[in-house]
Amino acid sequence: MRTILDLFQANVEKYGDRACLWHKRDGKWVHLSWNDVSLTSSSLCRGLASLGVQKGDGVGIISATRVEWTLIDLAILFAGGVVIPVYPSLSADQIVYILKDSAVKILFVENHALLKKIERVRRELPELRSVILIEGGDHNALTLNSLSVLGEGKRDPKVVYNADDVASIIYTSGTTGRQKGVIITHANIVAEVKGLMGVFKIDVGDTMFTVLPLAHVLARAVQFFQLAHGCESAYAESVEKVPENLIEVRPHMVVVVPRFIEKIYDRLHDKVIHSGKIMRLIFGRAVSIGHARSLAIIRGEKISLKLKFKSKLAEMLIFRRLQAALGGRIKFIVSGGAPLSADLSKFFHGAGLLILEGYGLTETFAAATVNRLDDFRLGTVGKPIDGVDIKIAPDGEILIRGDVLFKGYHKLDNETKEAFMSDGWFSTGDIGEFTKDGFLRITDRKKNMIITAGGKNIAPQAIESKLQESPYINHAVILGDRRKYVSAMISVNIDAVKKYADKKMITYRSPQELVRSREIKDLISGVIDEKNRELSQFETIKKFAILDRDFTIETGELTPTMKVRRKVIEDNYKAIVEELYN
Structure with a gap:
């Protein structure tokens, strides 16, 4: 069957030295041509083969979005490996679970901080043979350069894929319970790419802006779309640099959450x-x-x-x-x-x-x-x-x-x-x-549907989206399952609230004191009253609580894709929930 690798190689032959991937180096935007991407990924592929990677072996990537992520992704697939993407923001326990469950043999890590994180749990990973550092150098790990050197003089492995062969195992961030490894085949990738080709109408010379984490399935699918389509892709330096990068790159298409x-x-x-x-x-x-x-x-x-x-x-x-x-543009x-x-x-x-x-x-x-x-x-x-x-x-x-x-x-x-x-x-x-x-x-x-004590069905996400339209609200969590009425827990956008306080000359000694103030409670109450007018009577929010802090990935209240974990939030704020219904 034709795989994403075949679609990519067809574009290498077609576009050769034309720009493929853009990234910033030493303060300047530079590009890798289609030939560069092919040669580099092939070199890394031969290095992986020298380390013993065979068809079906798990190879992990723990890194933020960067051009090397795509090069490594291609290299692993060329070598016959199964790509295991891992969010850098996950806890050590979550990382260990994914790497053990997928039997990762080779692991790419972005930087020294992540390398140290892995070194601390290395004894729990008996299958892990080698760790490769993407950025910098370290005597405890190979680098991308040393990996390429390993493959010098070797032939490219000739891997034949069937439609049902596994290309990647992607672990769902999971709003409940332990992560599940979703098995993605080569046929799945090609089917998705072909579907997107019928939707995203851009030209070969157009530029796509890549900002989402490549551990996220959407970013990965769009990455493969670009490699199959023939357009160009520019990688954001970081989340903080996105506003600046957008003005510099002037993309034609951007994929976001x-x-x-x-x-x-x-x-x-x-x-x-x-x-x-x-x-x-x-x-x-x-x-x-x-x-x-x-x-x-x-x-x-x-x-x-x-x-x-x-x-x-x-x-x-x-x-x-x-x-x-x-x-x-x-x-x-x-x-x-x-x-x-x-x-x-x-x-x-x-x-x-x-x-x-x-x-x-x-x-x-x-x-x-x-x-x-x-x-x-x-x-x-x-x-x-x-x-x-x-x-x-x-x-x-x-x-x-x-x-x-x-x-x-x-x-x-x-x-x-x-x-x-x-x-x-x-x-x-x-x-x-x-x-x-x-x-x-x-x-x-389906799992989120609230059924009130009166038997009314409520979709909380729709109400939460309405509340989050306010510039003063970062997150809203709607409660009310088996309860007499609907209530909400609110985390505010502290920067917007501070500006509001300055404008209204509200004095406060700390952000916590500000969000507890009567003035901010009245502000949020006004937002809720406005949104309540758009809801059915049984959906309206009767009580609410403003939290002292926002939900975070570190506390387990948000997934790496920024979705709320309702059960964790309700457990963490049990006293507040009880107060709302007391």
């Missing part, structure tokens, strides 16, 4: 709020004009000369700043990994920036549905990509079938059987519905 989009909006909104009354009025008017233009486009109506003039004015005064912040933004607020989609579309929201899981190797440039509905996650079938079960659960579906959960036969129905449909655990014109809308996770 909703939090990234929320932060862009919050920065613009914050500037407007602190720019005086006239600018606030101009902003409000520009938003209204943008919504009118967006609605006309969605309905397929001809835009009047009057609306065209107003739209041009709104763009000059407000929206051009937003477009400039993204580099000024964006053709579209792709959002996935979590639900995106429909209001944010409408705002960006009105500003001339279309967000193509999609839906998928690790088990589908990323996207199962995506909106298209010429076929989209804001507030939905689009239509199924080519090769994917979706239906809605009688209880509202989304069921999926197609070549993108994973092989099973690693060493978890019972869980694999439970995930699939007898006729081959995969149970996603998500609740959704189709619009009349065939677009999928996600309402919540």
Whole structure:
């Protein structure tokens, strides 16, 4: 069968010395050509073969997103290995679990800090033979250069793949319980890439901006899309450098999670709020004009000369700043990994920036549905990509079938059987519905559904998304299962709250004292009252608590993909939950 490696090599022959991957080195953007990427990954592949890597062996990568991640990914696949991505932010125990469960024999680590982390638990990893350092040098580990030297004079291993052969085991971050290893085959990768090729309409010379963690399935799928498509990719230096990098790179396409989009909006909104009354009025008017233009486009109506003039004015005064912040050449933004607020989609579309929201899981190797440039509905996650079938079960659960579906959960036969129905449909655990014109809308996770003491079904995620539209709220967790009413735990955006306090001349001695103040409680209460007016009576929030701190990955309250772990949060704040219902 043709694998992602075959698709990549076809582009190497086609594009040769043209730019493939961009990264920043010594303060300057430099590129690797298609030939460079091929030669480097082949060199690393021969080094892995010299270390004894054979078909089916687990090889791990613990690193943030960087150009070397992609080179190593390709090298492992060329050598016949199975790629095991690991988030650098995971605890030592979580890392040990993944490396042991997948029997990793060779491990790439990004830096000395991660190397030391592995050295402390090395005795717990009997299968681990070698550790390779990506950045810097160390006598306790090989480097990328020394790995390449090992392979000098050796021939490239000739690995023949079948469709069912394992390419990667990706461990779900898991909002409950222990991580599960999702087995992804070479056929799954090709099916996903072909599906995305039918959706993302960009040119060979266009640049894609890579910012998501490559341990995240969405980033990985888009990485393979780029290698199969022939466009270019530029790697963010770091999360902190993203605003600066976007202006420098001027990408045509960027793939992000909703939090990234929320932060862009919050920065613009914050500037407007602190720019005086006239600018606030101009902003409000520009938003209204943008919504009118967006609605006309969605309905397929001809835009009047009057609306065209107003739209041009709104763009000059407000929206051009937003477009400039993204580099000024964006053709579209792709959002996935979590639900995106429909209001944010409408705002960006009105500003001339279309967000193509999609839906998928690790088990589908990323996207199962995506909106298209010429076929989209804001507030939905689009239509199924080519090769994917979706239906809605009688209880509202989304069921999926197609070549993108994973092989099973690693060493978890019972869980694999439970995930699939007898006729081959995969149970996603998500609740959704189709619009009349065939677009999928996600309402919540099946496990998250709240059933109140009065028997009412509530989708907490939808309410949480509404609350998180406020620039003052970072995270909201809705409670109410088997309770008489709905309540909420709120973690605030401390920077936004501090600016509000300065403007209102609220005095405080610490951030904790500020969030406990009557003024901030009134501020959040006002946000909740506003959102309650958009909800059914039984969904309205009756009580809320503002927490002293935000949820974090370190405390186990967030997954590495920034999804809340409800059970952990409720356990950590048991006293507050009891107070809300006392």
